[in-house]
Amino acid sequence: MAQPFFWYDVMTSDTQAAAEFYAAVAGWQQRDGGPGYTIFTADGIGIAGLMEVPPDAAAMGAKPAWMGYIRVDEAAAACAAIAAEGGVVHKGPVTIENIIAFAVAADPQGAGFLIAQPLPGMPQERPVPGAPGTIGWHELMAEDWQTAWPFYETLFGWTKSAAMEMGEMGVYQIFRMGGEDAGAMMTRPPGVPVSYWNYYITVASVTAAAGTIAERGGTLLLGPMEVPGGQHILQALDPQGALFCLVSPGQ
DSSP states (O other), rough: OOEEEEEEEEEOOOOOOHHHHHHHHOOOEEESSSSEEEEEETTTEEEEEEEEHHHHHHHHHHSEEEEEEEESHHHHHHHHHHHHTTTTEEEEEETTTEEEEEEEEOOOOOOOEEEEEOOTTTTTOOOOOTTTSSSEEEEEEEOHHHHHHHHHHHOOOOOOEEOOOGGGEEEEEEEEESSSSEEEEEEEOTTSSSEEEEEEEEOOOOOHHHHHHHHHTTTTEEEEEEOTTEEEEEEEHHHHOOOOEESSSSS
16 A cells, blocks of 8 residues: 655744744634644644744754655564665654654755654644645655656555656656655756755735745745646745745636
């Protein structure tokens, strides 16, 4: 069975400002998730978390950023498999009692992600896919997507879907983490120095959201623009410098 992304965190330098920003842009509500942790919700269902950049990560130069969690059956075994396939486990497994056992990792080309084993006390309710506030797309900007692909296929059971030719930008390889298209991989453009994951938050209108981003101190990097299939996207930085992306069914 394919193992999907199922949770997301933004690590930031100003949690109050970031909470207000994403409430305005993504329409998320908030609830307490324990010491130092805020949970973003949509229609009462948890979508993502908010926390300060951990001191140990900050000491290593970590900046505000979004990270996604891939569900696994057993965290320690997943860590061993990541290492065996050429990835790196930076931290963990760490157990949050009755919630998850997680680890911070990177693929062989350096793109960071987390793995997490749900524990019996973890809330099981999940949002309706495609609803506003959910994560609607996952995009890997790889050093070389073709050599990055086997790592995810082997460890998490993902499967290839359509491949889109994008001219000078190369191939955009769509993949599934189960029955539906859920993301894509491509080779990062020249000049982009590192591999990384993008996570696209679903909103009603990226055009309207672009205005809110500007009003709230964010910086637009790309878009709004239409992509194949009729959806519209944008990429931006929040006021603390974390890269985030939005997607909407229309403009």
